[in-house]
Amino acid sequence: MGIALATACGNDAPRLPEIAAPPIERVVEDPSDAPLAGLSAEELARFDEGDARFELPFREAQGLGPLYVHRACTSCHEDDARGPGAVRRIVRRGEDAPALPWGDVVRPRTTAGATIAVIAPVHPSIGEVVRLAPAVFARGLIEAIPDAAIEANERAQRGVISGRVARLADGRIGRFGHKARTATLDEFVADALLGDMGLTSPMRPEELPGPEGIRDDAKPGVDVSDEEIALLADYVRLLAMPRREARDARVFEAVGCATCHVPSTRTRDDHEVPALRAVDAAIYSDLLLHDMGDALADGIAEGAASGREWRTAPLVGVRHLRGLMHDGRARTVREAIDAHASEGSEANAVVERFRALGEDEQLALIAFVEAL
Numbered sequence: 001m002g003i004a005l006a007t008a009c010g011n012d013a014p015r016l017p018e019i020a021a022p023p024i025e026r027v028v029e030d031p032s033d034a035p036l037a038g039l040s041a042e043e044l045a046r047f048d049e050g051d052a053r054f055e056l057p058f059r060e061a062q063g064l065g066p067l068y069v070h071r072a073c074t075s076c077h078e079d080d081a082r083g084p085g086a087v088r089r090i091v092r093r094g095e096d097a098p099a100l101p102w103g104d105v106v107r108p109r110t111t112a113g114a115t116i117a118v119i120a121p122v123h124p125s126i127g128e129v130v131r132l133a134p135a136v137f138a139r140g141l142i143e144a145i146p147d148a149a150i151e152a153n154e155r156a157q158r159g160v161i162s163g164r165v166a167r168l169a170d171g172r173i174g175r176f177g178h179k180a181r182t183a184t185l186d187e188f189v190a191d192a193l194l195g196d197m198g199l200t201s202p203m204r205p206e207e208l209p210g211p212e213g214i215r216d217d218a219k220p221g222v223d224v225s226d227e228e229i230a231l232l233a234d235y236v237r238l239l240a241m242p243r244r245e246a247r248d249a250r251v252f253e254a255v256g257c258a259t260c261h262v263p264s265t266r267t268r269d270d271h272e273v274p275a276l277r278a279v280d281a282a283i284y285s286d287l288l289l290h291d292m293g294d295a296l297a298d299g300i301a302e303g304a305a306s307g308r309e310w311r312t313a314p315l316v317g318v319r320h321l322r323g324l325m326h327d328g329r330a331r332t333v334r335e336a337i338d339a340h341a342s343e344g345s346e347a348n349a350v351v352e353r354f355r356a357l358g359e360d361e362q363l364a365l366i367a368f369v370e371a372l
């Protein structure tokens with residue numbers, strides 16, 4: 001959300017005479033929390049119920065903890081986008097690094113009787129990496145894309161750029177998470193509740209292990225129901241894509257960004273939600289895993305992905321994201337493009353082509369991406 005001054009600075013805006021009157025303020029309507037168009041009354045009701053839960057800070061009595069990262073989905077997905085909260089992961093860099101018996105996610109907060117948090121052991125072969133959240137809008141569209149379309153993207157890439165389908169151990173295709181480790185939104189929500197908040201569910205009934213061996217929290221047994229998970233997943237599923245203004249995609253396509261950031265893919269025509277059926281989903285991702293080189297590699301293998309691979313980040317609502325790339329290392333689109341290049345990255349040649357462009361074309365490409 002923001003307020004822009006309507007000055008005559010657009011490329012083909014007519015030149016206005018200089019006047020002394022105060023500038024006209026134009027409120028750029030860009031609501032977060034907006035549902036997809038064309039939902040039924042029942043779907044809208046589920047959306048609203050899920051929305052309330054998405055913003056709710058969970059309390060101890062509801063089963064928060066014993067160890068957790070943050071209390072609410074919005075702590076890390078504010079306005080359905082990215083941050084301010086983040087997840088820190090512990091990385092073993094060498095055989096002599098101590099084992100991580102409580103997993104590699106830093107869980108810095110304790111409640112319900114726990115007093116010892118999970119933090120990175122101090123050791124020369126132990127490192128820490130940060131993961132900011134992807135946005136959650138337009139994720140229903142990502143879920144509704146047929147497997148065959150993702151497989152076709154893989155077949156179409158036969159050069160230096162050769163993404164891989166994130167084939168999970170059970171044969172399904174991973175789509176969610178920076179490394180596409182999860183196939184469906186419901187499973188991702190169950191993982192988020194357990195991993196980030198210590199909330200167990202029928203899908204994930206066991207608390208994660210911690211240093212004190214505490215097996216339960218202030219709410220005995222399973223903390224949230226399948227229906228709670230379904231409501232949260234439906235909220236995410238039914239979120240609309242932020243509004244976009246038409247811009248010129250030519251440079252984006254000419255330099256090769258669109259090879260990985262595939263502009264649009266048609267969703268299944270048999271989806272349970274009519275509003276998600278047979279839509280051209282402009283998510284700007286092939287949903288494949290790519291080797292992004294030494295500089296982005298975090299050494300964490302997850303699902304089908306190696307320590308060097310990442311899912312092509314969907315370019316949706318880029319202007320709403322605080323910090324770009326999985327850890328927010330880039331502050332601007334230009335920095336994000338630079339971050340694609342390092343030893344071994346599939347994107348190196350594309351970044352070279354971007355750098356060889358004239359200043360005007362570079363700015364046109366950046367403006368295009370910022371408006372997505």
Ligand code: HEC
Pocket residue numbers: 054069070071072073074075076077085086087131132133134135136139175176177178179180185188189192193196197232233236
């Ligand atoms: C502590 C911060 C944090 C909290 C709290 C949190 N998330 Fe996330 N979320 C993340 C991060 C980080 C990722 C990326 C995970 C990864 O791949 O490592 C993510 C990823 C996701 C994704 C996948 C998006 C995509 O494009 O792949 C969904 C969906 C999601 N979260 C939903 C939720 C919901 C629902 C809640 C509340 C129940 C929640 N998250 C709570 C940090 C958080």
Ligand code: HEC
Pocket residue numbers: 134161178255256257258259260261290292296310311312313314315318321323324325326327333336337340346347350351354369
């Ligand atoms: C080889 C495939 C590939 C090519 C080519 C590519 N990208 Fe990416 N892009 C990715 C991957 C994978 C990520 C996620 C990396 C990460 O999070 O660390 C990403 C992330 C991004 C992000 C950050 C999005 C976010 O959510 O933080 C932007 C912006 C972006 N790319 C723009 C571009 C532009 C512009 C081009 C062309 C100059 C381009 N990309 C070319 C694969 C590619």
